[in-house]
Amino acid sequence: MNHEILKAIIFDQHQVIKNATIVPRRYSFDPQANYVVTGLRRSGKSTLLYKVAQDLVRAGATWNQIIYVNFEDERLAEFGLNDFNDIVETLAELTDKQGFFFFDEIQNIPGWEKFARRLADANERVYITGSNASVLSSQIATTLGGRYLTKHVSPYRFDEYLEALGIPHDSGAIYATKSRGRILGAFDSFYQNGGFPESLRYQSQREYVESVYQKVLLGDVAARNNVRNPVALRVLMKKVAETVGRESSHTMLHGMLSGIGYKVGKNTVIDYLAMAREAYLLFDVENTVVKFVEREGNPKRYFSDNGLLGLFLVGKEPTLLENEIAVALRGVFGEGLRYIRSAKTGIDIDFFVPEEGLAVQVAYSLSESARPREVGSLVKLAHVDDSVSRLVIVTKEEEGEIQEDGVRIEVKPAWKFLLQDCVR
Numbered sequence: 001m002n003h004e005i006l007k008a009i010i011f012d013q014h015q016v017i018k019n020a021t022i023v024p025r026r027y028s029f030d031p032q033a034n035y036v037v038t039g040l041r042r043s044g045k046s047t048l049l050y051k052v053a054q055d056l057v058r059a060g061a062t063w064n065q066i067i068y069v070n071f072e073d074e075r076l077a078e079f080g081l082n083d084f085n086d087i088v089e090t091l092a093e094l095t096d097k098q099g100f101f102f103f104d105e106i107q108n109i110p111g112w113e114k115f116a117r118r119l120a121d122a123n124e125r126v127y128i129t130g131s132n133a134s135v136l137s138s139q140i141a142t143t144l145g146g147r148y149l150t151k152h153v154s155p156y157r158f159d160e161y162l163e164a165l166g167i168p169h170d171s172g173a174i175y176a177t178k179s180r181g182r183i184l185g186a187f188d189s190f191y192q193n194g195g196f197p198e199s200l201r202y203q204s205q206r207e208y209v210e211s212v213y214q215k216v217l218l219g220d221v222a223a224r225n226n227v228r229n230p231v232a233l234r235v236l237m238k239k240v241a242e243t244v245g246r247e248s249s250h251t252m253l254h255g256m257l258s259g260i261g262y263k264v265g266k267n268t269v270i271d272y273l274a275m276a277r278e279a280y281l282l283f284d285v286e287n288t289v290v291k292f293v294e295r296e297g298n299p300k301r302y303f304s305d306n307g308l309l310g311l312f313l314v315g316k317e318p319t320l321l322e323n324e325i326a327v328a329l330r331g332v333f334g335e336g337l338r339y340i341r342s343a344k345t346g347i348d349i350d351f352f353v354p355e356e357g358l359a360v361q362v363a364y365s366l367s368e369s370a371r372p373r374e375v376g377s378l379v380k381l382a383h384v385d386d387s388v389s390r391l392v393i394v395t396k397e398e399e400g401e402i403q404e405d406g407v408r409i410e411v412k413p414a415w416k417f418l419l420q421d422c423v424r
Contacts (some may be wrong), residue, residue, distance in 0.1 A: 004291050010067055017066070023160065026157070026160065036147050038152050039154060040130070040155065041280075043200060044153055049068070067087060101126045107135045120148065131280070132278055152303065154195075157328060157331060158419060162186055192310055194305040194307020238313070239253055240253065241311075243301055244322070247298050247333050249298055261279040264353055282302065286299045304327060325351065329422065331358070357390060358389070358391070361374045361378060378393070378407065378409055391407065392421075393408045
């Protein structure tokens with residue numbers, strides 16, 4: 001690889017990093033560790049690394065020590081495994097000090113993990129980003145295990161969204177009339193349009209999210225996996241959107257596609273769903289009270305950002321609200337997040353975290369028809385499971401407390417639940 005081209009790429013990226021406006025986020029990095037940073041495309045992974053680079057320079061590093069290479073740069077179109085050593089040689093031409101390597105979307109280069117391991121074994125500091133869970137997770141486990149820490153990055157959560165908009169959200173702001181009104185207005189936009197950081201720069205956030213979705217679906221899913229029927233893949237994502245908040249087995253989704261003329265096999269549907277998860281479009285929440293095989297095959301599926309789900313739904317605010325709570329709880333509790341649906345007991349709980357004893361129902365409004373259903377399942381759960389210590393109903397706007405049959409249930413508006421209970 002021509003070193004002059006590499007230097008141009010590195011110094012061009014320095015200018016980008018220097019000029020970047022960084023919104024504080026909830027992620028931190030150990031300065032002695034190497035990292036693989038994963039997550040949905042355009043979720044802010046690169047900007048997080050810009051912050052790391054800026055902090056290194058503030059702490060005394062020179063810009064010549066910052067070797068930032070974005071492997072989606074067209075100047076690297078012919079870059080291959082044998083060219084990686086040129087990056088190390090280029091660093092040596094720029095400085096005799098320790099380098100800090102930042103590699104963006106490195107999974108585009110086959111065999112990259114061998115180079116990443118060599119750098120780690122040489123005690124270099126390395127930060128890697130990627131947008132494909134399958135590629136990165138398998139290679140981290142086999143080749144990079146013990147040498148890199150992983151950090152998953154999502155689009156803005158609500159507190160970060162408010163930070164980006166410059167809206168105070170401390171305890172005083174939550175209760176002050178004017179600032180509370182600004183928070184409520186921001187939440188209406190957030191839960192409908194999602195939290196992609198760059199979307200805030202656009203008048204039409206929906207158009208921006210649509211462009212991200214197409215890039216993920218056609219690039220990170222269809223092209224990377226050589227999908228033969230991208231139209232069926234598109235339709236499947238639409239059908240998943242229509243089932244958000246409900247159990248959706250592979251058989252059911254296959255039947256929905258077959259019913260409208262898409263002749264794809266059930267195994268193909270299973271593969272497409274796995275690909276969407278690997279690109280961080282979707283995630284599953286499993287039923288905690290059924291057998292393992294049933295949990296795997298009949299989960300509830302959610303989109304990893306409300307902006308993505310909103311592309312498919314019109315006038316479905318309750319579904320968007322539940323999806324946002326799922327995203328937030330998943331961000332806090334990871335795969336420890338479950339749901340409960342038991343025909344035997346009649347208990348139906350939207351979200352359950354066994355390790356925390358937390359049960360959460362999501363109801364857009366506690367209307368007369370919704371209240372018995374939401375409250376009844378929580379009361380039943382409290383009576384049959386002594387480990388449950390906190391019961392919450394998350395609504396769009398309502399707030400208060402319900403005492404029923406010796407059980408205390410909190411009622412919290414979603415915006416306050418996100419700010420007070422979903423930040424770690």
